[in-house]
Amino acid sequence: MKLYCALCGRPMDQAAVLIGSHPVGPKCAQRAGLMALAKRKSGLVLPAMRWKIVKVQYPQTADLFDGVSA
Numbered sequence: 121m122k123l124y125c126a127l128c129g130r131p132m133d134q135a136a137v138l139i140g141s142h143p144v145g146p147k148c149a150q151r152a153g154l155m156a157l158a159k160r161k162s163g164l165v166l167p168a169m170r171w172k173i174v175k176v177q178y179p180q181t182a183d184l185f186d187g188v189s190a
């Protein structure tokens with residue numbers, strides 16, 4: 121799925137913030153001061169970085185594998 125910046129209409133790989141459901145690129149978001157708004161988490165401007173954070177590492181996993189191999 122291709123993302124297009126809601127402010128300048130240019131294609132981008134990763135949105136920096138969302139205005140409602142409209143993605144905005146990092147350059148436009150910074151220029152328009154949207155990064156500060158997104159951090160405040162009020163209103164329609166939301167940070168979009170959470171899309172990147174998928175992996176959660178559990179320290180217990182290493183112990184589990186040690187037990188299996190022994």
Ligand SMILES: [Zn+2]
Pocket residue numbers: 125126127128129130144145147148
């Ligand atoms: Zn833009």
